[in-house]
Amino acid sequence: xxxxxxxxxxxxxxxxxxxxxxxxxxxxxxxxxxxxxxxxxxxxxxxxxxxxxxxxxxxxxxxxxxxxxxxxxxxxxxxxxxxxxxxxxxxxxxxxxxxxxxxxxxxxxxxxxxxxxxxxxxxxxxxxxxxxxxxxxxxxxxxxxxxxxxxxxxxxxxxxxxxxxxxxxxxxxxxxxxxxxxxxxxxxxxxxxxxxxxxxxxxxxxxxxxxxxxxxxxxxxxxxxxxxxxxxxxxxxxxxxxxxxxxxxxxxxxxxxxxxxxxxxxxxxxxxxxxxxxxxxxxxxxxxxxxxxxxxxxxxxxxxxxxxxxxxxxxxxxxxxxxx
Numbered sequence: 001x002x003x004x005x006x007x008x009x010x011x012x013x014x015x016x017x018x019x020x021x022x023x024x025x026x027x028x029x030x031x032x033x034x035x036x037x038x039x040x041x042x043x044x045x046x047x048x049x050x051x052x053x054x055x056x057x058x059x060x061x062x063x064x065x066x067x068x069x070x071x072x073x074x075x076x077x078x079x080x081x082x083x084x085x086x087x088x089x090x091x092x093x094x095x096x097x098x099x100x101x102x103x104x105x106x107x108x109x110x111x112x113x114x115x116x117x118x119x120x121x122x123x124x125x126x127x128x129x130x131x132x133x134x135x136x137x138x139x140x141x142x143x144x145x146x147x148x149x150x151x152x153x154x155x156x157x158x159x160x161x162x163x164x165x166x167x168x169x170x171x172x173x174x175x176x177x178x179x180x181x182x183x184x185x186x187x188x189x190x191x192x193x194x195x196x197x198x199x200x201x202x203x204x205x206x207x208x209x210x211x212x213x214x215x216x217x218x219x220x221x222x223x224x225x226x227x228x229x230x231x232x233x234x235x236x237x238x239x240x241x242x243x244x245x246x247x248x249x250x251x252x253x254x255x256x257x258x259x260x261x262x263x264x265x266x267x268x269x270x271x272x273x274x275x276x277x278x279x280x281x282x283x284x285x286x287x288x289x290x291x292x293x294x295x296x297x298x299x300x301x302x303x304x305x306x307x308x309x310x311x312x313x314x315x316x317x318x319x320x321x322x323x324x
Contacts, residue, residue, distance in 0.1 A: 007078035008071050009053040010063070017063040024102035025059040028095075033175040033197075035245045043095040050078070064099050065108035069117035072096060076124055090123040132265060135272045139261045140168055146258040153236045155220035160251055162217040163229060166192075167266070169210045171273030171291050173197075174248040174266045180228040182218075187211050196292040204290055 025044055029037040044059035056062050079089045097119045104115040147161035176194045184193040191205045220238055227242035252266055277287045
C-alpha cells in the first residue's frame with residue numbers, strides 16, 4: 001500500500017492572526033500587476049486553506065509568520081498527491097516564498113532562522129510542453145477585419161484594430177499596453193516607451209503602418225495627455241480613462257468570436273510575435289531585448305515554430321548512412 005503523504009498544518013492558537021499586525025499578503029500583492037495579483041491572490045488563498053486544514057479561506061487572515069520548515073517542506077508532495085501539476089506546485093511555492101519574505105520584512109518572525117528555513121523548500125524539477133499557440137497571419141488579419149467591420153462605432157473599431165496591431169508589432173504584454181501613455185508614443189522616431197516587469201523601461205520600434213494605426217486612433221481619442229488606449233462608451237463617446245488588463249482580454253475574446261477563429265489567449269499574440277521574429281532570422285538576443293526578457297533562454301521557450309520547422313531542419317544535414 002502506498003503511504004499517503006500528510007500536509008503538516010497549523011492548529012489551535014497557531015491559526016490566530018493579530019489583526020493589528022501588518023498584512024504580508026496585502027504587501028506582496030501590492031508589488032504585482034493587476035493580472036499577476038489576481039493569479040497570486042488565488043494561490044495564496046489556496047495555501048491558506050491547505051495550511052489551515054480548511055479553516056481559513058482568505059489569505060489576508062492567515063498568520064504566515066507561524067509557518068515553519070516542516071510545513072512548507074510537506075507542501076509539494078501533498079499538492080502532487082491531490083492532483084496539482086508540478087508547474088502549478090512551483091507557482092504556489094513562489095507565492096509562498098514571496099509572502100513569507102514580506103512577513104519577514106514586516107518583522108513578524110520572532111526568529112529570523114525560522115524564516116530562512118521555511119523558505120528553503122526547493123521547487124520541483126520538471127519539463128513541460130510549452131503552453132499556448134501561434135496565430136497564423138490569416139487569423140491576425142481576420143481579427144483586424146472584424147474590428148473595422150464595426151462601422152456603427154468607428155472609434156471602437158479603430159481602437160481595437162490598433163490594439164491588436166500594436167500587440168503583434170511589439171510583442172508587449174497586455175499590462176504593458178494598458179500602462180502606455182500618449183507621451184510614450186514617438187511618431188517621428190516610430191517607437192514606444194514601455195514599462196515592463198519590475199518597472200523596467202525599454203523602447204520598441206514600430207513600422208510606419210503601426211504608427212499610422214495609432215495616428216488613426218488618435219483622431220478619435222484626441223491629443224490630451226493621459227493613457228494612450230482609453231475606454232469608449234456603447235454610444236461611441238471616447239473617455240480619457242485607462243483600460244484595464246482584463247478589458248484587453250475581453251476585447252480580444254470578443255474579436256476572436258466575431259472573426260470566427262480558434263480561441264487564443266492575449267499572451268498567444270506575444271508568442272506569435274516572438275516566433276515570427278525568430279522565423280524571420282532575427283537573432284534571439286535582439287528578440288529578447290524587444291520582448292523585455294531578462295534571459296534569451298526565456299525567449300526561446302516562447303518559440304512556437306513546432307514540428308514542421310524541426311522536420312525541415314532535419315533535412316538540412318547530411319546523413320552518414322546515405323549511399324550505403
